[in-house]
Amino acid sequence: MNNFLSVIMPAYNPHQGRLAQVIEALQIQTLPTNQWELLIIDNNSPAPIQIDLSWHPHHRILIENKQGLTHARLKGFSEAKGELLLLVDDDNILEPNYLKHIVSIFESDQKLGAIGGKSLPLFEATPPTWLPEFYGNLALRDLGESILTASKTNAYPTCAPIGAGMGIRKLALANYIKKYNFGTGLIGDRTGKSLASGGDNDIVLEILAAGWRVGYFPDLTLQHIIPKQRIEIGYLARLVQNTNESWVAVLEKHSINPWQPIPKWSVPLRKLKAWLAHQAWKNSIHYLKWKASCGLFDGLSAIEKKHAKT
Known part of the structure; x- marks a missing residue:
């Protein structure tokens, strides 16, 4: 039609x-x-x-x-x-x-x-x-x-x-x-x-x-x-982290990922440094920006693992 x-x-x-x-x-x-x-x-x-x-x-x-x-x-x-x-x-x-x-x-x-x-x-x-x-x-x-x-x-x-x-x-x-x-x-x-x-x-x-x-x-x-629950800090924290992790996967699949993969072992240290850099304890915005960085690290470490297998 x-x-x-x-x-x-x-x-x-x-x-x-x-x-x-x-x-x-x-x-x-x-x-x-x-x-x-x-x-x-x-x-x-x-x-x-x-x-x-x-x-x-x-x-x-x-x-x-x-x-x-x-x-x-x-x-x-x-x-x-x-x-x-x-x-x-x-x-x-x-x-x-x-x-x-x-x-x-x-x-x-x-x-x-x-x-x-x-x-x-x-x-x-x-x-x-x-x-x-x-x-x-x-x-x-x-x-x-x-x-x-x-x-x-x-x-x-x-x-x-x-x-x-x-x-x-x-x-x-x-x-x-x-x-x-x-x-x-x-x-x-x-x-x-x-x-x-x-x-x-x-x-x-x-x-x-x-x-x-x-x-x-x-x-x-x-x-x-x-809805109310989607503007609560717990939901938003999961959302920004999951979104960034997925974003890396999409960009990598289509060969337009601007970041280098990172080793899995480095992720906890990177998250700790990001916690301090974003001053995540200060307020909701700082905390959510930190969670976004955590998602990015999770995504980039997943790429590194995939590259290691190929």
Whole structure:
């Protein structure tokens, strides 16, 4: 179906109230429902997902028993009928014209492989004043009102779309899906309680490597629901550490890692030195910056171990 859009929403044990907000935002999209389908991927939830989708003539709830966000997305890719895809998380509230803009942007530029826009916070509790420094870790961003695009370079483009609200031309996924089918170094993403990430970046880099362009379009705006527990220091500490460790793995896979591997034995000493350098005992910001450094060391030591085996 030419320019038919498939909305792919992975979900694991979703919060019913937040999911209802997400579905309500989809229900008022200005793109007619005969021009898009809704695929909810139940990623092995403890109980079946219950949500009224009778308003949409093209909806399906699919089951992916293999745990993990990446596997759920791949299930959606394989089942999607559209030439255009949209990744929506079960805590993303899209602006009413989001789907219409996705189709329009792809129609206007046939060389675009992946696009995204603004991801603005909708906090369920008052956040600490210092939190904006860690918005990127929470999949929040606003790059302004200008359109930004990028092609393949030796660094990860700052305007590359994030997973929340990412639009993808299905044709641009061919190499990514091929590598998955052959089991060649797929970067996994969040699984159960793990906060590891990198799946979004892996998709973007595979699309760029295939010769497509990616871009940021400010007309694409969503609200990302941030529950109270996600702004607590314990969660954020795990998040920044896991994110940095995963980031190293992604960059290494795509041969754009700017850092040298480090031996495993040196990691405890490096973490101790970083504790002192960041003065991690002073406040939350200093502590989280230290945890980010710990993630970097963990990632670089994993590379060293891998190199030692080859």
